[in-house]
Amino acid sequence: MNTTSTSGWETVIGLEVHAELATRTKLFSSARNHFGSEPNTNIDPVSLGLPGSLPVLNRKAVELAIRVGLALHCEIRPSVFARKNYFYPDMPKDFQISQYDQPIDLGGWLELPTGKRIGITRAHLEEDTGKNTHVGGSGRIGGAEYSLIDYNRAGVPLLEIVSEPDIRSADEAKAYVEELRSILVAIGASDGKMEEGSLRVDCNVSVRRPGEPFGTRCEIKNVNSLRSLGRAVEYETRRQIDLIEAGEKIRQETRHWDEQAGRTTAGRSKENSEDYRYFPEPDLVPVVPEAAWIEEIRAALPLLPADRRHRLAAAAGLVHTDQPVIVAVQRGLDGLAIDAIDAGADATRVLTHVEHNLAVDGAELLTGAVLAELVGMEMGGALTATQAKTVLAELVEAARAGAQGDPAAIAKAKGFEAMDDSAIDGAIAEVIAASSDEWERFKVGDAKERGKLTGFFVGRIMKATKGKADGKVVTAKLNALADGG
Amino acid sequence: MTATALSLAGAVRSGERSAREVVQASLDAIAARDGEIHAFNTVTAERALAAADRVDARIAAGEDPGPLAGVPVALKDNLCTRGVATTCSSKILDGWDPPYDATVVSRLAGAGAIVVGKTNLDEFAMGSSTENSAFGPTRNPHDLTRVPGGSSGGSAAAVAAGFVPLSLGSDTGGSIRQPAALCGVVGVKPTYGRVSRYGLVAFASSLDQIGPFAATVADAAACYDAIAGWDRLDSTSITDPLERTSAALGRGVTGLRVGVVAEMTDERMGIAPDVLARTRAAADALASAGATVEEVSVPAAIYGLSAYYLIAPAEASSNLARFDGVRFGLRVDAPTTAEMQRATRTAGFGPEVKRRIMLGTYALSAGYYDAYYGKALKVRRLILRDFEAAYERFDVLLSPTSPTTAFELGTKTNDPLTMYLNDVCTIPSNLVGHPALSVPYGTGSDGLPVGVQVMGPALSESLLFQVAAALEGSLA
Amino acid sequence: MPARISRDDVSHVARLALLELTDDELERYTEQLGAILEHATDVEALDLADVAPLSHPLPVQNVFRDDEPGDALDREEVLGQAPAAESGRFRVPAILGEEP
Ligand SMILES: [Mg+2]
Numbered sequence A: 001m002n003t004t005s006t007s008g009w010e011t012v013i014g015l016e017v018h019a020e021l022a023t024r025t026k027l028f029s030s031a032r033n034h035f036g037s038e039p040n041t042n043i044d045p046v047s048l049g050l051p052g053s054l055p056v057l058n059r060k061a062v063e064l065a066i067r068v069g070l071a072l073h074c075e076i077r078p079s080v081f082a083r084k085n086y087f088y089p090d091m092p093k094d095f096q097i098s099q100y101d102q103p104i105d106l107g108g109w110l111e112l113p114t115g116k117r118i119g120i121t122r123a124h125l126e127e128d129t130g131k132n133t134h135v136g137g138s139g140r141i142g143g144a145e146y147s148l149i150d151y152n153r154a155g156v157p158l159l160e161i162v163s164e165p166d167i168r169s170a171d172e173a174k175a176y177v178e179e180l181r182s183i184l185v186a187i188g189a190s191d192g193k194m195e196e197g198s199l200r201v202d203c204n205v206s207v208r209r210p211g212e213p214f215g216t217r218c219e220i221k222n223v224n225s226l227r228s229l230g231r232a233v234e235y236e237t238r239r240q241i242d243l244i245e246a247g248e249k250i251r252q253e254t255r256h257w258d259e260q261a262g263r264t265t266a267g268r269s270k271e272n273s274e275d276y277r278y279f280p281e282p283d284l285v286p287v288v289p290e291a292a293w294i295e296e297i298r299a300a301l302p303l304l305p306a307d308r309r310h311r312l313a314a315a316a317g318l319v320h321t322d323q324p325v326i327v328a329v330q331r332g333l334d335g336l337a338i339d340a341i342d343a344g345a346d347a348t349r350v351l352t353h354v355e356h357n358l359a360v361d362g363a364e365l366l367t368g369a370v371l372a373e374l375v376g377m378e379m380g381g382a383l384t385a386t387q388a389k390t391v392l393a394e395l396v397e398a399a400r401a402g403a404q405g406d407p408a409a410i411a412k413a414k415g416f417e418a419m420d421d422s423a424i425d426g427a428i429a430e431v432i433a434a435s436s437d438e439w440e441r442f443k444v445g446d447a448k449e450r451g452k453l454t455g456f457f458v459g460r461i462m463k464a465t466k467g468k469a470d471g472k473v474v475t476a477k478l479n480a481l482a483d484g485g
Numbered sequence B: 001m002t003a004t005a006l007s008l009a010g011a012v013r014s015g016e017r018s019a020r021e022v023v024q025a026s027l028d029a030i031a032a033r034d035g036e037i038h039a040f041n042t043v044t045a046e047r048a049l050a051a052a053d054r055v056d057a058r059i060a061a062g063e064d065p066g067p068l069a070g071v072p073v074a075l076k077d078n079l080c081t082r083g084v085a086t087t088c089s090s091k092i093l094d095g096w097d098p099p100y101d102a103t104v105v106s107r108l109a110g111a112g113a114i115v116v117g118k119t120n121l122d123e124f125a126m127g128s129s130t131e132n133s134a135f136g137p138t139r140n141p142h143d144l145t146r147v148p149g150g151s152s153g154g155s156a157a158a159v160a161a162g163f164v165p166l167s168l169g170s171d172t173g174g175s176i177r178q179p180a181a182l183c184g185v186v187g188v189k190p191t192y193g194r195v196s197r198y199g200l201v202a203f204a205s206s207l208d209q210i211g212p213f214a215a216t217v218a219d220a221a222a223c224y225d226a227i228a229g230w231d232r233l234d235s236t237s238i239t240d241p242l243e244r245t246s247a248a249l250g251r252g253v254t255g256l257r258v259g260v261v262a263e264m265t266d267e268r269m270g271i272a273p274d275v276l277a278r279t280r281a282a283a284d285a286l287a288s289a290g291a292t293v294e295e296v297s298v299p300a301a302i303y304g305l306s307a308y309y310l311i312a313p314a315e316a317s318s319n320l321a322r323f324d325g326v327r328f329g330l331r332v333d334a335p336t337t338a339e340m341q342r343a344t345r346t347a348g349f350g351p352e353v354k355r356r357i358m359l360g361t362y363a364l365s366a367g368y369y370d371a372y373y374g375k376a377l378k379v380r381r382l383i384l385r386d387f388e389a390a391y392e393r394f395d396v397l398l399s400p401t402s403p404t405t406a407f408e409l410g411t412k413t414n415d416p417l418t419m420y421l422n423d424v425c426t427i428p429s430n431l432v433g434h435p436a437l438s439v440p441y442g443t444g445s446d447g448l449p450v451g452v453q454v455m456g457p458a459l460s461e462s463l464l465f466q467v468a469a470a471l472e473g474s475l476a
Numbered sequence C: 001m002p003a004r005i006s007r008d009d010v011s012h013v014a015r016l017a018l019l020e021l022t023d024d025e026l027e028r029y030t031e032q033l034g035a036i037l038e039h040a041t042d043v044e045a046l047d048l049a050d051v052a053p054l055s056h057p058l059p060v061q062n063v064f065r066d067d068e069p070g071d072a073l074d075r076e077e078v079l080g081q082a083p084a085a086e087s088g089r090f091r092v093p094a095i096l097g098e099e100p
């Protein structure tokens, strides 16, 4: 592969995300939906597709599908299950029950942190397959001697969420999946664990010159992490541009992401794979959610990440696409920040703490009042930034132990009393006296020289004051002394 | 065994006879004559006697063992029985003992009935003569050179031969009613959804229903009462409250409006003259018992066969995909899974099953769906409309069950289409989901049994038993 | 109605259904399926333009179960019924080709 420039080209991406729904049991039977059980222990006649077994739809799965639909601004529609027929050994009945031409969630959108909206084509319920383990040879599917099948996952409810081809870059693709994931987790629809396969992404990628019609797309499967998603999209973009620029045509095909090799490879073309012979599943009846049920589900929805970004931005006097706002919501600390701001704390200072000092477990247990008190002490000069950070860590510690700490008491216990000016001046005088060479160089030095020596002096003065002096104040005093006499 | 199920249950419940004694008599009858009839694939003698002893113990303890206490029953071998081979008369289920019971099996056990064995059928219930069994055909007890009908031929023959007073079959296009007619017993296809299909190995899911065979209408009603009703394990199971149909038997037919279906009593449809004559006799009997009898046209009914032979194979092609050598039953080894699956299916399925799988696959495949499967579903709607119109004017409809009496073995096996024509009168009820039964009504010119079919709107089982009882009474 | 089913159609359908046919069988099935489909052309006499398909006889909707776990099957009993099993799993020969 050469390294043709991608400039002058636009990547067009649509994503299909399969999310395992957080139910206790499977989509069509009372076998457990649980990751990590001993093989073939979460099974019943339905999960194994035994002759004579029949599916019965899990109400909770439907409720979660509706919840996701509402969170993605979809229309909730009457839906019908169909059979998708193809042979594969991890699919017990050799057909998959899936909502085909009448999905439950139709036409919505999702707002990225950048503010861009990505269209949602549809989301539909379907059943998951079992899991194959390939044994012998390389352990990979190609060279394996034989395979072992565990049907614990067979029949786990999946919601397949299909986006419009509105995504334009690898980063945007990752942002979309991250945002979708946080929505799914926020509404309790999925645990969102990509590493456990709870969220699986297929991406459709094509390239075009801006303004031109869509190019031929390839579907990339086997993308198991955000990192892989970004790499796969970038690789595929470049591959397609190279082909086109070499005068070749893109073939519409399914490709697989090879994480080790860092490239996509064409799938083995399976005979007949395109003829799924869909027809309405005769063992199930239509799902026609009543308006009252939908409204009940809507009323119970929590505030979604995008709404929370807007709300925090408004409270902090910022824009919802500002980084500290995005980060605060990502960490789930937007509520804390708003409480602190409402309690009178400086918004910028609060968000700085959230972004830099509260990326820790237990931060969410703090109350706005305590954070506001701390920020107040800091703003009033009673605590330096460094001291505030230390006190904050203690407050989180206390919160984790089930108590709300008292910032003033912690500061006192740590000996973080504000130093008066004369004490700071005394310490500065002592350090200057003990380092007269450096002081002479500081006095005559240019900005660069002073910059280097500032660290030296501040360090020693902090040591002399046991960290109680404010670094900014000390720096100002040093400069004043050198310049003014 | 010539006693009825109800008289046997009465004797067992009153302590007059033990369940063991009753079950042993059934087993003895099977042992004496099933060699030539081959109604059974499996006889579960030891289990049956153990179950009989449990019933006897309950009676000794003063408990109520249920309305069918000690009654021997036979199950079509496409009903799952825990730990007992369930073959569907196919090689592909070789060695499979299901890990669970069908709902009807649990219900029969709950009513005190005792399973004595599993009966032969056309492989996966696909056929009308029980000749498509991997284990050889069942013979008609009235004439061993003749077929018993099918696909539930074993269950029909088991009752006709007096092996058991009750048996269960499944009916997808007539597979209970047609063998009942050919064997001279009562056979009932309930309303779609009235009897749980859980544990019935599916042929065509939107058409399949389980129902009873019995020598008398009263026994059939009692068996139906025991197995019918809502089941949480079947999404297509009806929740409407159940009426005890046994209570309807003596009501007579005075004032009932009976329609004789013109399209099903037409010699041009291949209905034999002697069968037609018996159907007219039945209509006359109902008229003289006080019913109003008139001819009625159900025009779309004649298209049922065409719709059925696209819809049923389409569903079957999907239902039978799971027989792939991976989890149960036969496996023919091969180096790759796909080759193993292909080899297993090729060796495991018989010719009729393959024919229908291919027909159904074709009807659903890209480019043909609208022309075949889609069109068949529209015809299905038309048939429903025509029946609904007929039921505005009539309470029940009457027709022959089968176009002919039992035919000789081997005479129709080479021409599938001719075989399919056996079901021309029974198929429409499956397509529309309505109940229908076949009740014996004398014999044809060859001395073999003729059955007449009584059809009714959804959930009209009581009415059907009521009319059947009147017909049965008119012969006495 | 589409053209009469051909040998190629039948062999395509057999492939889809994972069935292997000998030449004789292919011949015979082509003829038999042709006759059955031919018979089905009688519905051409009907006007189906405004008729909605009826895929199911039961006019019921919204049948659900509660999200409550039930009993699992016994793994040993189930694997004992399998043609081959190993380490608590069903064993099959090598799987070629990616998942669909
Ligand atoms: Mg997909």
Ligand SMILES: [Zn+2]
Pocket (backbone or CB within 6 Å): A018, A126, A160
């Ligand atoms: Zn999917």
